[in-house]
Amino acid sequence: MKIRKFFYGLMFVLFCVQNGAYAEPAKEFYLENGMKIIVKEDHRAPVAVHMVWYRTGSMDETNGTTGVAHVLEHMMFKGTPKYPEGSLSKTVAKLGGKDNAFTNTDYTAYFQQIPKNSLEKMMEMEADRMSNLQFANSDFEKEIRVVMEERRWRTDDQPEGRVDEALRAAAFVAHPYHWPVIGWMNDLQNMTVEDARNWYERWYAPNNAIMVVVGDIDAFAVRNMANKYFGKIRPKKIVPVKPQLEPEQLGPKRVAVSAPAENPMVVLAYKVPALRDVEKDDDVYALDVLASVLDGYDNARLPASLVRKERIALSVGTDYSALSRGPALFVLQGIPAKGVTVDELEKRLRHEVASIAKHGITLEELQRVKMQLISSQIYKRDSMFGQAMEIGVFEMTGIGQKRIDHVIGKLKEVTPQQVQRVAQKYFTDNALTVATLVPEVFPDTKVK
Numbered sequence: 406m407k408i409r410k411f412f413y414g415l416m417f418v419l420f421c422v423q424n425g426a427y428a429e430p431a432k433e434f435y436l437e438n439g440m441k442i443i444v445k446e447d448h449r450a451p452v453a454v455h456m457v458w459y460r461t462g463s464m465d466e467t468n469g470t471t472g473v474a475h476v477l478e479h480m481m482f483k484g485t486p487k488y489p490e491g492s493l494s495k496t497v498a499k500l501g502g503k504d505n506a507f508t509n510t511d512y513t514a515y516f517q518q519i520p521k522n523s524l525e526k527m528m529e530m531e532a533d534r535m536s537n538l539q540f541a542n543s544d545f546e547k548e549i550r551v552v553m554e555e556r557r558w559r560t561d562d563q564p565e566g567r568v569d570e571a572l573r574a575a576a577f578v579a580h581p582y583h584w585p586v587i588g589w590m591n592d593l594q595n596m597t598v599e600d601a602r603n604w605y606e607r608w609y610a611p612n613n614a615i616m617v618v619v620g621d622i623d624a625f626a627v628r629n630m631a632n633k634y635f636g637k638i639r640p641k642k643i644v645p646v647k648p649q650l651e652p653e654q655l656g657p658k659r660v661a662v663s664a665p666a667e668n669p670m671v672v673l674a675y676k677v678p679a680l681r682d683v684e685k686d687d688d689v690y691a692l693d694v695l696a697s698v699l700d701g702y703d704n705a706r707l708p709a710s711l712v713r714k715e716r717i718a719l720s721v722g723t724d725y726s727a728l729s730r731g732p733a734l735f736v737l738q739g740i741p742a743k744g745v746t747v748d749e750l751e752k753r754l755r756h757e758v759a760s761i762a763k764h765g766i767t768l769e770e771l772q773r774v775k776m777q778l779i780s781s782q783i784y785k786r787d788s789m790f791g792q793a794m795e796i797g798v799f800e801m802t803g804i805g806q807k808r809i810d811h812v813i814g815k816l817k818e819v820t821p822q823q824v825q826r827v828a829q830k831y832f833t834d835n836a837l838t839v840a841t842l843v844p845e846v847f848p849d850t851k852v853k
Contacts, residue, residue, distance in 0.1 A: 431796060431806055432624040434631070438640040439612030442631045443796055443806060444624035447789055453620030454793045455527045456516040457535070458801055460615075461608040463588075464510045464581040464731055465646050472552065472588015473596065473604045475508040479548040480601050481515065482506075485537040490544070493517075493530045509586055511730040512801040518790060521621045525630050532634035535609055545598035553594070556587045564666040564842055572840035573734075575660040576674050580651040582731050610641035615800050619793040651676075651732055658838040663845050668719065670842035671747040672738040673754060677725070677831045679733035680804060683811045688830070689727045690816045691823040692735060696725040697774045698766055698824065699737070699757065705774075706757055707739075717745045717753060728802045735831065747841045758832045765825035 431445040463474050484490035497504040502519035517527045560566035570585050577583040588596075616635070618627050654676060680689045700707045700723040707721040724736040737758070741750040796806040804812070 433807075434624075434628045436611065436632055436636045438636060438638060440631070440635050440638075441615045441800070442628055443615065443617045443800070444622065444627045445617075445619040445792055445796065446622060446624055447619055447792065448621045450789075451521050451621045452518065452789065453521045453524045453618060453622050454516065454518050454789045455524055455531070456514055456617040456793050456797055457531050458512055458514045458615045458617065458797045459609060460512055460613050460801055461604075462509050462511045462513055462730075463584065463586040465608070466581060466584070466588075467646075468584075469592060470596065470600050470604075471584040471592045472556075472586070473600050474513055475586055475588065476549060476552055476593075476596060477601050477604045477609075478506050478508045478513055478515075479552060480540065480545065480605070481534055481538060483539060483541070483544040483548070485533050485539055487533055487537065488530055493527075493534070496523075496526065496530065510582055512797075514797060516790075516793070524618070524620075524622060524627070525634075528630050528634045532638060535611070535614070535635070536638045538605060538609075540598050540602045540605075542598050545601060549593060549596060552587070553590065556590060556593065560585065560587060561590070564662070564664040564844075565670070567662050567664050568670060568672060568840050568842045571660045571662045572672055572674055572838060575658050575840065576676070576734060576838040577651055577732070580649050580731055606641075608643070610643065611635055611638045612640040613643050615797065617793045617796050617800075619789045619796070654835055657834045659841075660839070661841045661843055663843045666842055666844040668740050668842075669747050669844055670738065670740050671751045671754070672736060672840045673751065674734040674736050674838045674840075675832055676836040677733050677735045677827075678727070679729045679731070680727040680802070680812075683804060683808045683815065687815070687823060688827050690812075690819050691827040692725055692831070693727060693816065694771065694774065694819045695758075695761065695824050695827060696723045696735065698761070698770060699723045701774055706761075707737075707754070710757065711739065711750075711753055715753070717742050718750055721754070728798055728804065730802055751839065755832070758828055761825060762828035762832065766821045768821055771819070771821055771824070 429446055431443050434442040434444075436442065461474060463471065466473055482490065482494065484492060494504055497517050497519060500519050500523050502517060502523070504515075504517040506513070506515040515531065517531075519527055560570055573585070574583050616631055677692055678686060678689055680686055697705070699705055700721065707723065711718040711721050719740040719742055721737075721739040724738070725733070727733055737754045739750050739754055741747055795809065799806045799809055
């Protein structure tokens with residue numbers, strides 16, 4: 406399973422300390438229609454990153470239309486009466502820049518990396534598709550086929566993708582994190598252009614969007630440009646979906662997935678807190694440190710013990726994202742070595758956490774984690790796009806980019822005792838969902 410860390414945690418802390426990425430604070434503005442503009446000046450190179458974030462993702466969908474947020478992302482590139490299909494991407498390509506978009510559970514974002522002198526043109530084109538997107542049925546039929554094929558090669562044809570989908574569907578019963586961002590295939594097969602249009606009309610509005618600009622620009626000039634193009638778009642009444650809280654889990658859940666694969670796999674997911682209150686949610690910061698102690702560097706506990714020393718696993722990893730609009734999972738995963746069962750590997754993964762719960766971590770180990778994170782992340786974070794992403798994620802998940810420094814301070818204060826306490830508190834059977842991959846035996850490999 407590909408391990409992704411959407412919560413930057415200590416990695417970003419240490420980058421900021423060393424590089425002063427936020428020495429010049431970002432400036433915030435609001436247009437009269439409610440659209441928020443955030444500008445971070447960075448004058449190291451004559452370029453700019455322009456991002457428009459919409460606070461809507463797959464968690465806002467309902468049964469029957471899962472995947473529509475992502476489908477609309479595709480439709481946003483089909484053009485407007487003023488700028489036909491491909492105009493924006495072709496314009497960016499001629500400038501030697503990059504453009505793309507992404508959809509996840511919590512939000513959808515569109516971005517361009519361009520020379521700073523082209524920023525105004527990007528704003529004009531982005532504002533145009535915010536309000537004038539065209540929905541030709543022929544375009545939709547083409548894109549829905551593209552999305553279905555994307556689902557096939559990302560999930561249906563990927564054992565790891567199947568396991569991840571099954572894990573989340575089992576872990577979450579009532580909460581919309583239950584369904585995949587790409588959508589269920591049946592919902593995609595029955596989706597119509599009107600479903601996409603309705604999503605656009607409901608969520609794509611200036612008062613449900615945030616613009617983030619980072620680069621060699623003047624903040625007030627950016628505000629004026631934003632007002633020129635986005636300011637004339639009328640706001641909409643945004644009606645949020647009703648709360649869909651996950652009921653209390655009363656015991657462990659298990660799911661098995663059979664798929665063509667070379668090796669089995671086991672994934673353990675524990676329900677843990679997400680970040681809601683920067684000052685009070687101390688457990689969140691300790692959990693982020695715990696994830697790094699287990700699998701944040703080459704000699705972290707999991708790879709050192711299970712892969713290199715005991716050789717009972719081919720690979721191991723952790724995943725924890727505290728920045729989310731919905732509930733969070735702390736994930737442990739591994740591929741067992743030859744001759745080792747998934748049950749045996751599961752026991753060893755749980756033992757590593759239990760060992761920290763019983764014995765804790767040392768101060769030296771904590772410092773080693775921090776220093777390793779400095780060296781591994783310093784260059785990765787030293788980018789305009791990285792800064793824009795960080796701002797956007799903090800905004801979309803309700804924390805706000807002004808609180809980044811507070812998060813940094815709280816992470817720096819984490820103690821070994823706090824790490825031990827969260828290891829004791831959250832890793833119980835009542836919070837656990839386990840997914841296993843059972844490799845299918847191909848006909849030509851069966852033992853006669």
